[in-house]
Amino acid sequence: MHIIQEILFVFAFAIAVYLFYRKARQIRLNILLGRDVSLNDHPDLRLKNVLLLAFGQKKMFRNPLVAVLHFFVYAGFLIINVEILEIILDGILGTHRLFRDVLGSVYPVLIGCFEVLAVLVIVGCAIFLIRRNVVRVRRLAMHELDGWPKSDANYILVTEIVLMLLFLTMNTADQALHPDLGPFWVSGAFKGAFEGFSPFALEAIERSCWWLHILGILAFLNYLPYSKHLHIILAFPNAYFSDLRPKGKMENMPAVQKEVTLMLQPELAAAEPAPADMPKFGAKDVPDLTWKNILDAYSCTECGRCTAACPANLTGKKLSPRKIMMDTRDRAEEIGKLGNTEGKTLLRDYISEEELRACTSCNACVQECPVSINPLHIILQLRRHLVMEESSAPQEWNMMFSNIENNMAPWKFSPDDRDKWAIEMNA
Amino acid sequence: MQIKTMAEYFASGESPEILFWVGCAGSFDQRAQKITKAFATILTRIGVKFAILGKEESCTGDPARRAGNEFIFQMMAQNNIMVLNNYEVKKIVTTCPHCFNTLKNEYPELGGNYEVLHHATYLQQLIDAGKIRMKEGGAFKGRKITYHDSCYLGRANEIYEAPRKVLEVLDAELVEMKRCRSNGLCCGAGGAQMFKEEEKGNTRINFERGREAVETGAAVIAANCPFCMTMLTDGVKEQGKEESVKVLDIAELIAMDLEG
Helix, strand or coil, X not given: CHHHHHHHHHHXXXXXXXXXXXXXXHHXXXXXXXXXXXXXXXXXHHHHHHHHHHHCCHHHHHCHHHHHHHHHXXXXXXXXXXXXXXXXXXXXXXXXXXXXXXXXXXXXXXXXHHHHHHHHHHHHHHHHHHHHHCXXXXXXXXXXXXXXXXXXXXXXXXXXHHHHHHHHHHHHHHHHHCCCCCCCCCHHHHHHHHCCCCHHHHHHHHHHHHHHHHHHHHHHHHHHHHCHHHHHHHHHHHHHCCCCCCCCCCCCCHHHHHHHHHHHCHHHHHHCCCCXXXXXXXXXXXXHCEHHHHHHHHHCCCCCHHHHHCHHHHCCCCCCHHHHHHHXXXXXXXXXXXXXXXXXXXXXXXXXXXXXXXXXXXXXXXXHCCCCCCHHHXXXXXXXXXXXXXXXXXXXXXXXXXXXXXXXXXXXXXXXXXXXXXXXXXX | CCCEEHHHHHHCCCCCCEEEECHHHXXXXXXXXXXXXXXXXXXXXXXXXXXXCHHHCCCCCHHHHHHCCHHHHHHHHHHHHHHHHHCCCCEEEECCHHHHHHHHHHCHHHCCCCEEEXXXXXXXXXXXXXXXXXXXXXXXXXXXXEECCCCCCCCCCCCCHHHHHHHHCCXXXXXXXXXXXXXXXXXXXXXXXXXXXXXXXXXXXXXXXXXHHHHCCCCEEEEXXXXXXXXXXXXXXXXCCCCCCEEEEHHXXXXXXXXC
């Protein structure tokens, strides 16, 4: 009997790990579709960001109540992993509660802590379900989440509640079966529920919960890469690779810089080799973005804090920074699946000019994101493509460009009047 | 008062303490010119030797770059850097957070390395050094002032305290809007929006911010940016409060009650 369970477990575990590896590899390739940028400077500051932003969830605490609930669910996830380690080892070795003998009297305390966390996870997830489906918090009930994104969120929350209930039920049945076990802090109190059950029934309940719990976790592992929930993994590398420079700084374009330098100082041109091919300006599609932009897209859990803070979105414009990230991920997935042959592009097929034009570059979206995503960087690269590759700009912007070019100011004033105010003061 | 250009200083073999980068709005926009004059007045009154570039100053290229036109940005930036390096400029103070951001964060990799300060920070330094002293019982004593964080001084460069410290010397009652500091709501002008009509929506961003500012009950909305100035002034007008609520730059507020 035991050996069959062991074989089945090892088999299920191996399949789950293999499938996860295969999908993770595909996502890695999709991320590497992006152009290369070097983000390895200042490892000390980057590690600090991982500790503060990812482990410490610093930005979540901009809203303390939600942050505490989210922290329960997060801590539950992290710490209950220790319990999962025991379950996996039990599964492979055919043992039962392997850590019990090793840890002695510490064991019930440890399991007790897990159980308290499990209850907190259930409470947290239940409140999150209510916020999404009953209270309908604005950012969680917007139309851009209609369909899959909305179901995705609910599946995750319900699955987490079910997994925790299975864990608690398993412990309860196990204590009814083995009176010397426990009592554990939470499930110990419910032992009475199984009074009068035959040992066979108790064993069946305990085993079923054990199997459903671990199969559920393995299935959930494989659900992650298809879901917004992938943030539980990618938040960490994303914090590490986040931009360390002031948010106001825009990425330089060395190709344009060089071209303008040669134009202003033609004497340098002789020494300069002719460029091999015409460089592309800005981004039209996902492969034109940086790999960090695509990592951002896969790290997004669609919480919508960016969109809730976006001045354009708040005043009814089409722009939603969250949608920019969702579109980028969807398009990266599409290219990963079908290749880049369809004639579709991120610009226009996913993100419209109207959305891009509404951005004030205020950095509120960048500031808000708890997992260090930068939607503004994508918006500005798409704008560069529109203006420099397609000469597509509102008429007023074209006027502004030509005013700057001809009058050195965005308005049509004579450059000779630039110091008129000073002459007035000197008089 | 004698405001001198960098060229004049250079010709006389002297060098100023700071270059005052005026910016396009500060040079041409009638409302923003008052901010420029107020800041120049402060500098003159306390005896800071400063220069302007005068006709040699050009747009930093900020709006062109943010609209997507890197060519125009590079042309402006490289020209400005040539002028600034030519005069061996070391320290720049500007009354525009967009110019500040571009000069400070975007010019170094193009070869323009200067110490760049926004006037909020510079005024705070002058106050801390005891150089700026205010009249007893100034015009704003005890009155309510609310401060609007510009995006390019605030989130973009994380300067939140300096302008508030400057306002403290007015002895006024500082009240915060619901969205302030890193949560501050944009005025709607950044990212080259100043130069085009807003996209279709259900209200204007500056109306939303104007409403929020007026709701604080403040008599003065303090700004640090010529574009915010335009936007907030219109926002207050939309609320019908242009008589009772004034939008003023921090330099104007200081200049009004400067001692001596």
